[in-house]
Amino acid sequence: MSNANRFGEIFQVTSFGESHGEALGAVIEGCPAGIRFDEALLQNCLDRRRPGTAAGVSARQEPDRAEILSGIFEGRTLGTPICVVVRNQDARPKDYDAVAIAPRAGHADDVWREKFGHSDHRGGGRSSGRETLVRVIGGAFAQMFLRESHPKLIVNSFLQSLGPMQILIEDRDANLRWGVRTEKFAEIEKFLLGLKTEGDSVGGVAEVVVNHVPKNLGQPVAHKLKADLTAAYMSIGATTGVELGGGFSLAHKKGTEVHGTVDSEFTAAAGSAIESSVYGGIRGGISTGEPIVMRVAFKPTSSILDVAKRGRHDPCIVPRALPVLEAMTYMVLADHVLWSRLDRAT
């Protein structure tokens, strides 16, 4: 049962590495042969996730350079396992000596130690958010794979709220950072910096949208697409909830309010909108071809008060979680695109 550290059934990403150990990395298996390797895409994904790139995020300085050890030859995948390694450079294990004695509230330090008897306390070891860079590596390869068969498919993610602050996503299509215009962006950054000064943190809600997703992805009973996506999101440290389409709000409605519209005023356009806003682009566990819409809740960062002021921590994890959510989404989709090759006799 050693898939404790592995994502995916066919397109599989195995994650290894401790936050303050030698390196973190991924082994990507099941990626077909002949896919063009895009180094710039990979590095760009890592850059979006890494700390130290914006105000209000952890000041740990890590260049996070990806090194390819195997699986790529003459610019294309070989169909063999792709091993990608990122060395830890700004590791400051000494910062965490106190943790060896007094685990931090809300962190996993104590539960890991209890579970395994022996654990690496430095910066959370393997329970650190730093592990998510491996997801980003896996997601980048999933994206390279999907790009060839489904060039229009795209995963985007947005901040919907940060603590008490609601954020109106102004433009889902333009390439705006966090989906908001410059002024709003500045306002958010100011809010986050204020929290850092106070030694406080906030949670938030992120929205993930997949456009131009093919039909027929998902296996109908145990590996429903919605189950695999939610599991992928809930495998990220700070997540506390996931919704598909209408989500929790549907629970409070009547069937005639929800499905009735589909029957009575059905047109292609309305149908499409309903498929996404109500069903989230997934019915019977399978993608319908309409945009997939999901939302993910994150609790406030656990590092608060003195710890937050002193350490290199994020007052809110959600902005940095966006590329991770996108990566997990690409990985799940790549897995199911391959899986769907097995559905039919020919």
Add this chain to the structure above:
Amino acid sequence: MSNANRFGEIFQVTSFGESHGEALGAVIEGCPAGIRFDEALLQNCLDRRRPGTAAGVSARQEPDRAEILSGIFEGRTLGTPICVVVRNQDARPKDYDAVAIAPRAGHADDVWREKFGHSDHRGGGRSSGRETLVRVIGGAFAQMFLRESHPKLIVNSFLQSLGPMQILIEDRDANLRWGVRTEKFAEIEKFLLGLKTEGDSVGGVAEVVVNHVPKNLGQPVAHKLKADLTAAYMSIGATTGVELGGGFSLAHKKGTEVHGTVDSEFTAAAGSAIESSVYGGIRGGISTGEPIVMRVAFKPTSSILDVAKRGRHDPCIVPRALPVLEAMTYMVLADHVLWSRLDRAT
């Protein structure tokens, strides 16, 4: 990739069967040898889920008798696969001839046909809610297993809301149906009957609570306990969202509101309450030993209007989903109890 129909990594339940085919059933693998088989428990679980037992639920008459084909000998498990079969008796495939031509809104009829090219349209075939009886079988065996090593562990589930109706869970410990006293129960039944008369339906929110859960369950990266539980719930047809502990509400809070309390006024009792109400009994993906608390949202049943009045459908799926949620929870816990046997050197 044939685990499309299988739940669990070690304690595995493979589900087979179509709603209006010969039979449905489960093969349970990975259940250790020597577990006492409790036929009454199994049948009781099936009875709680089956249609036709209460006002306001589907009138399909199925005795749902479980037949054991293998894996049990002299009242105890053999460590070999346990095959359990439930024959379909009140199958009325003719009722669904129209579906072959016109798939039902909100159902999976059309997506299955599209995906596989060939599908069993009768009563939803394998996408039918009837498939969940297999989960209940698997859950009953998981419960038998857990009972021996963790006799106090118990999974309960409650209705938290049904459409617009909020339900105060009056007593989580007493064995009240749906966690409410008789008067409230009658009120709910009346509400559901009213909906059926109108040809309408509602969604709802269910709460799942696990008491006396052992520490150290969950694998820390890809098979966090929260990820496996969420995936298990999202593998049920009508679910649209899942929350752990404080869930979405935490996303709107500050760290000092959430974690601060833990640090400042920490006492054993408060700590325990916070672990469950905030973290849901799971931190770092691993159970802390405090009660696990999760909530699951369901959309309104898709069968509405004429279909609802004519057919044998539930105006709200949530009451019948409770034993399914409990079963999925038992299965995930059994899986992780076995998995935790592999954590340490000795």
Add this chain to the structure above:
Amino acid sequence: MSNANRFGEIFQVTSFGESHGEALGAVIEGCPAGIRFDEALLQNCLDRRRPGTAAGVSARQEPDRAEILSGIFEGRTLGTPICVVVRNQDARPKDYDAVAIAPRAGHADDVWREKFGHSDHRGGGRSSGRETLVRVIGGAFAQMFLRESHPKLIVNSFLQSLGPMQILIEDRDANLRWGVRTEKFAEIEKFLLGLKTEGDSVGGVAEVVVNHVPKNLGQPVAHKLKADLTAAYMSIGATTGVELGGGFSLAHKKGTEVHGTVDSEFTAAAGSAIESSVYGGIRGGISTGEPIVMRVAFKPTSSILDVAKRGRHDPCIVPRALPVLEAMTYMVLADHVLWSRLDRAT
């Protein structure tokens, strides 16, 4: 780790049932949708394996009728799990009461009891050769699947030796029973009957040949086609050795004798013969398109002396093992045919 009873990675066959329990059966997962179901083929495969059909084989009378519980609709597979059950009818558990006290030499009775603490001693329980009927069911479905995409592919198996008796396979193509003409067949049957009278048994060697196998089957490192076929054969009770192509005889040769011929006198025809007789149709773990040739050794049946005279046992297991070897071969090939759909980008 509950794949203790499951064969295959994509085309998966899960085996359940005890020899003298209620039933044995298979759940076949990963069989694509739309495959024509051939009931006659399935029953014919079961008939070839079952006891009581020829002199010199066990006299247990079992009609071995297959019942389909799921996964087939209107004569074609649904892409959902196919459950097939065979009820035990001539179970005589009382015959084995002595085994509960004194396990039989060479059987697995004692090791099972030791391992699991609790075991079904009746007729070997799950370690009985009767379990192999499940393989035959799985193989029949694999054959139905392969027939559609590779209509000429055929697996044949032959007796190469029975104890001290060498058997010249007279015709690999004609549909001769055991590959020999009638006179030879009668001679073999007489030999086996003689052994039964003496209360003795023999081992034997079987040859498996696959013709018209597609190229490119097999995954090159851990799931080499030769590794999967060997494991499949060694999962059968009485097997003690497996060879590919030139097998053990190659170990005693020089490279110039073996490979030299390929280089020096290479022609299409010779190349083909060498590919099969030397490399067995598999190089680098992958099928080359030439016939696959393997040989499997079986030890003599353990039931000898008084047990053999009294009980319903085979003096030699190899004749009845042939359809099991063929079935395992079809299953491995179906698995790899599906797997090869995932090799390339498009």
Add this chain to the structure above:
Amino acid sequence: MSNANRFGEIFQVTSFGESHGEALGAVIEGCPAGIRFDEALLQNCLDRRRPGTAAGVSARQEPDRAEILSGIFEGRTLGTPICVVVRNQDARPKDYDAVAIAPRAGHADDVWREKFGHSDHRGGGRSSGRETLVRVIGGAFAQMFLRESHPKLIVNSFLQSLGPMQILIEDRDANLRWGVRTEKFAEIEKFLLGLKTEGDSVGGVAEVVVNHVPKNLGQPVAHKLKADLTAAYMSIGATTGVELGGGFSLAHKKGTEVHGTVDSEFTAAAGSAIESSVYGGIRGGISTGEPIVMRVAFKPTSSILDVAKRGRHDPCIVPRALPVLEAMTYMVLADHVLWSRLDRAT
């Protein structure tokens, strides 16, 4: 189905890397926490396998230094994935430019290219024997794990024959190289050097013996210990056959010759000898506690004639395959020792 490059079900070793790429390596998952890391053992295993250490083996000069990237902290395993990397240093990809045009006879160059469309031809790429260093890494960790729970368990392997030369294993217990005394060793080396001069090669048979193996290892149907061991050996490039205990010789015997002795003259000592020499220490797919004895056949190295004289190739692969066979054996045993933790209720 991305376990194309993964060995084991619980104790899993994922292999990556091309022969003339950046590096090869392993990710070891499922190794419990708290195991003492023995760097000297790991390096010693690598040294035994690596080229350039004895006359008559490939002259490729590779120090094969293992670098630990993750999973070890303060000298003990963390229960997290262990990534070990070995950089390629004496890679001479230019040597293989001709292969890009003319694949080598008996090698896998052409089948890989055919299968994947795009392949790394340099030194066989991933089909190179160099990939087996990853098995040796995995085996070293399996040995570290087994040493703690079963300190006396030991896997040894011996040359039984090299081409036409039979080798009498003089001492299985003493730490003799290849199990033979110095004079014999010199004779073998001379024989191999002669072959290299002639541009020829030989096959051979190796024997693997496991002493002090615990009872109860193996899962009884699909993961019989004999099936897993043979699959492990058949996953090595040049293997063409595997035998357990009496192997093919049993096929030519009568039951009374084989099993009769057990019944008639059974004593503890004789019983033990029979269990190993006849049954190979495995009955019903499960280890009996007696020594496990297996034999593996290898075909002659494919690199002959001019290629052999020019290149850096082994005239016989078997001597260097011994540590690989041992490593695969340790890996399978570690897997089943962990798996057996799941057999019983408590």
